[in-house]
Amino acid sequence: ATPTSILVSAGKAAQLGMLFRTGSALQTLEAVRVVVFDKTGTLTLGRPVVTDLLPVALPPGLSETALLGWVAAVERRSEHPIAQAMVAAAEACGATLPEVDDFRALPGYGVTATVAGQALAVGTARLMASLDIALGPATATVEALARAGKTPIYIALDRKLVAVAAVADAVKPTAAAAVARLRAQGVEVAMVTGDHRDTAQSVADAVGITEVIAEARPTDKAEAVRAFQSRGRVAFVGDGINDAPALAVADVGIALGAGADIAIETADVVLMAGDPAGVSKLIGLARATMRNIR
Ligand code: ADP
Numbered sequence: 001a002t003p004t005s006i007l008v009s010a011g012k013a014a015q016l017g018m019l020f021r022t023g024s025a026l027q028t029l030e031a032v033r034v035v036v037f038d039k040t041g042t043l044t045l046g047r048p049v050v051t052d053l054l055p056v057a058l059p060p061g062l063s064e065t066a067l068l069g070w071v072a073a074v075e076r077r078s079e080h081p082i083a084q085a086m087v088a089a090a091e092a093c094g095a096t097l098p099e100v101d102d103f104r105a106l107p108g109y110g111v112t113a114t115v116a117g118q119a120l121a122v123g124t125a126r127l128m129a130s131l132d133i134a135l136g137p138a139t140a141t142v143e144a145l146a147r148a149g150k151t152p153i154y155i156a157l158d159r160k161l162v163a164v165a166a167v168a169d170a171v172k173p174t175a176a177a178a179v180a181r182l183r184a185q186g187v188e189v190a191m192v193t194g195d196h197r198d199t200a201q202s203v204a205d206a207v208g209i210t211e212v213i214a215e216a217r218p219t220d221k222a223e224a225v226r227a228f229q230s231r232g233r234v235a236f237v238g239d240g241i242n243d244a245p246a247l248a249v250a251d252v253g254i255a256l257g258a259g260a261d262i263a264i265e266t267a268d269v270v271l272m273a274g275d276p277a278g279v280s281k282l283i284g285l286a287r288a289t290m291r292n293i294r
């Protein structure tokens, strides 16, 4: 391989807003067999809005607005897009945000903290399970939300489920075409997400992806990439802290420009515009470059 052609292509790529962080990425990209996308912030806009707050068993004297204020007080410390949505919703309702202690962010799970002397947990079913919180009374509600493509968020106080919130996050306008173009290039496309199974399926249907792995923790995402590697080279495309392990394991890690610092630092290529359609352009460029060299 002549380094000059690769340099020329890297320059061309940079003009298109594609930055190579490792020299070998272009060669590896040429023969990518599977592209695995993260969902939230990668195929979706990553700007969720809170659509529902459904009480399950609110403690006496705590209104829905007050609870939203408590949730936002904790989420204010998290950089997750869902956290930002919760804070915006609380502000829109004029809720008061109290002081919180013992804040913990658990990537891929949610957040926990102490508020007004009580243990508040906000996040996935798996987070609730890890705290021994029973979800039975909310099952039907959660399934209806998830089938509508919304992400259910469990809210527990002192190890009791008190409410379920939902956030909706629109699919990026270019996502479906990006998937179709990769298929036309002969590349297999899959999605891996920490989100609820039904929510994940709804987004996958909207963009035309049939292989979906849901409710995946950050280490599960990396494990999924490894499993796909039995088919050939795998590119992983993601934007979050939770995507860093998968970006590291993939043959080519592709981060979106607006992503978390750790995602960008772990990636081989950065798509500055955050457009999933950049992936097929990258593969096209890689193939053209390597053809030139031979
Ligand atoms: P994705 O894989 O879709 O990018 P994440 O791994 O970041 O999603 O998160 C997985 C799930 O964990 C989210 O769908 C959400 O239910 C929950 N979660 C993560 N962070 C938070 C948070 N700060 N507040 C509430 N829920 C959260």
Ligand code: MG
Residues within 6 Å of the ligand: 038, 039, 040, 041, 042, 238, 239, 240, 243
């Ligand atoms: Mg993401």
